[in-house]
Amino acid sequence: MHMHRAVPFPIYLLPLELFMAAALFVVLFRGIRHGYIRSGVAPEAALFKTSIFLSVTAAWGVVVGWLGLIGLFHATTASIALLPVTFIVPIVVTFTWMRLDESFAAALRAIEGDRWVRVQWLRSFGFVFLFMLASGVLPAVFALPAGIGDMITGVAALGIASRLQRGPGRDLQAAVLWNAFGILDFAVAIGTGVLTSPGPTQLLSRDHPNFAVTTFPLVLVPTFFVPVFFILHILSLQQLGREKSLNRGSAGGVVSST
Numbered sequence: 014m015h016m017h018r019a020v021p022f023p024i025y026l027l028p029l030e031l032f033m034a035a036a037l038f039v040v041l042f043r044g045i046r047h048g049y050i051r052s053g054v055a056p057e058a059a060l061f062k063t064s065i066f067l068s069v070t071a072a073w074g075v076v077v078g079w080l081g082l083i084g085l086f087h088a089t090t091a092s093i094a095l096l097p098v099t100f101i102v103p104i105v106v107t108f109t110w111m112r113l114d115e116s117f118a119a120a121l122r123a124i125e126g127d128r129w130v131r132v133q134w135l136r137s138f139g140f141v142f143l144f145m146l147a148s149g150v151l152p153a154v155f156a157l158p159a160g161i162g163d164m165i166t167g168v169a170a171l172g173i174a175s176r177l178q179r180g181p182g183r184d185l186q187a188a189v190l191w192n193a194f195g196i197l198d199f200a201v202a203i204g205t206g207v208l209t210s211p212g213p214t215q216l217l218s219r220d221h222p223n224f225a226v227t228t229f230p231l232v233l234v235p236t237f238f239v240p241v242f243f244i245l246h247i248l249s250l251q252q253l254g255r256e257k258s259l260n261r262g263s264a265g266g267v268v269s270s271t
Contacts, residue, residue, distance in 0.1 A: 020231075070103075104243065137164050141160070163202075
């Protein structure tokens with residue numbers, strides 16, 4: 014097994030991640046609070062409920078950041094089991110919260126579909142993976158699909174969000190396909206990340222182990238950003254499903270009335 018070594022991360026990586034986190038929290042705060050108010054919750058209560066959820070989300074980011082800082086995700090048998098937990102826990106917590114708190118679920122349902130999509134423009138910063146490939150920090154088999162896939166997803170998010178904002182009659186299929194591509198991008202990135210990281214699962218890039226992906230600050234990507242953006246994809250697909258059902262119902266009503 015490879016000994017973990019220091020990774021020469023670019024100096025801009027942590028500030029960029031902090032900017033992405035701040036932008037993400039601003040968008041989520043505005044969107045969820047808006048959803049609460051649209052669903053009939055008083056503004057003061059909406060502010061409180063939104064703050065509670067985002068405080069839990071921020072706490073998760075702090076926890077995984079600290080675990081990464083002390084090296085707990087470095088390639089060991091324990092870390093191989095721990096990394097999937099950091100992906101699953103936020104998803105389970107979010108959807109359990111929705112099941113147990115109907116006002117939270119109603120708030121998320123009340124948020125316009127374009128908001129769930131537009132926030133993913135932040136993934137266009139995936140070009141950083143290509144920069145780190147060029148500087149020798151990341152192996153190509155991981156950096157190329159992860160970086161290019163994120164860039165395509167992030168840039169396309171703006172166009173898809175604009176189409177969703179046009180109102181009734183818009184094409185929802187493009188948004189479904191975009192979500193599918195964004196989720197596939199995560200699957201490829203996670204798969205190549207696992208297969209290039211030093212340890213028993215390293216089947217690819219054996220001459221260039223991917224130490225970086227399990228090292229702070231880059232480890233914040235698989236342990237924090239990926240679960241959050243994955244949840245946004247699922248919420249977007251749920252919203253699109255509801256809108257498709259409404260459109261079919263409206264079309265059926267028109268046919269029956271004629």
